[in-house]
Amino acid sequence: MADTNRTKPEIEFIEGPAPTELVITDLIEGDGPEAAPGATVDVHYVGVDFETGEEFDSSWSRGQSIQFPLQGLIKGWQDGIPGMKVGGRRRLVTPPALAYGPAGGGHRLSGRTLVFVIDLLGVK
Structure with missing residues (x-):
């Protein structure tokens, strides 16, 4: 059963260069x-x-929390959430190619490497 007493995670600063591939932890x-x-x-x-x-x-x-179909999300989430089990917490370090595209792509986060910490509460 999902831990409903969980609190918002603190995301630790990651040393070193931004990865070019999705990093799942x-x-x-x-x-x-x-x-x-x-x-x-x-x-x-x-x-x-x-x-x-x-x-x-x-x-x-x-x-x-928010509910949505994976196919409507950025590629980093489409690739990084499957295999995760309810009750889990996963960090995805997502390069621009798997997030909002290269700089100048029109989104305010285009060209940025993004770090997400995701708690999976349920699946359908």
Whole structure:
């Protein structure tokens, strides 16, 4: 069962150059159902800029988790969430190619390497 007493994660600053590939790190191993590619997931997450450590988005700050189909999300999430189990917490270090594309791509986060910490609360 998902740990509902969990609190917003602190994202540690990562030393060294930004990765060019998706880096997946399980911070807490879940023991519930596993997310499959294309599943609808219920998650709590926080996202920070790799370079500055500045938070740009957080479901925690809104006070509620968010549910959405994986295929509607950035490629880093489509690739990084499947295999994760409910109750787990995973860090995804996501290069621009798997996030919002190269600099000048039109999104405010284009060209940025992003770090997400995601808590998987449920899958459908």
